[in-house]
Amino acid sequence: MPQRPYIVGNWKMNGTRAQLAEARAIDRGAARHSGVRVAIAPPFTLISTMVEAVQELTVGGQDCHSQVSGAFTGDISAMMLKDAGAGFAIVGHSERRAMHGENDAMVQDKARAALDAGLEVIVCVGETEAQRDAGKAEQVVGEQVEASMPVGEGFVPRLTLAYEPVWAIGTGRVAAPADVAAMHAVLRAKLVALYGDEGSNVRILYGGSVNAGNAAELLATPEVGGALVGGASLTADSFLAIVAAAAPAAD
């Protein structure tokens, strides 16, 4: 059964309570596109208030710790996200990998923690520009998938994989649809190798400079089940244009 396209906004370290007006507007717009699943991952500080402010959107966290609780100053556990009303956690974003030293094993531990807490999880992978220039993009990303994705009974329905080439994030340099298609085909094969037939059901998102102008072409690319959107998710106008581009003709 084909899945609804999944459009996820990652607000990164942006947004105060004033920004909830945008979330409400996105929520109203999402209600007009029932054929698309729409989500936002705001900063931790906004999760519980956003959950109360919206009806259609799924609200999630941008990261979580691998432990449930303890002496981890500044960190947030998956259980805390769940308690705040979150429905999912993003783990392994390249900004976490690059700026917080997170490796594949840590990402997998975080993903397991999110699943254990009852959350869905979006695991991010992606190559750097140097790795792509060296012809190693598919190898690097394939290895990230094998080492970052958690494998276990009942996990698949709550797993999403996001392919975000690092060089396309926040740069305006979107990956060519043919390159996205090639990479997503590799990722699908990896998922089937990891999960068997169920691996065909894991949704794969593209992320990296998705905007209203390029969303339709990217979302029509084979094996692209949605988008993980940074900058263009911060305002209702730009984010809803992407949601509209994802909407099936019938919705």
Ligand SMILES: O=C[C@H](O)COP(=O)(O)O
């Ligand atoms: O999580 C989102 C990605 O990092 C993409 O960010 P961007 O849309 O601003 O390029």
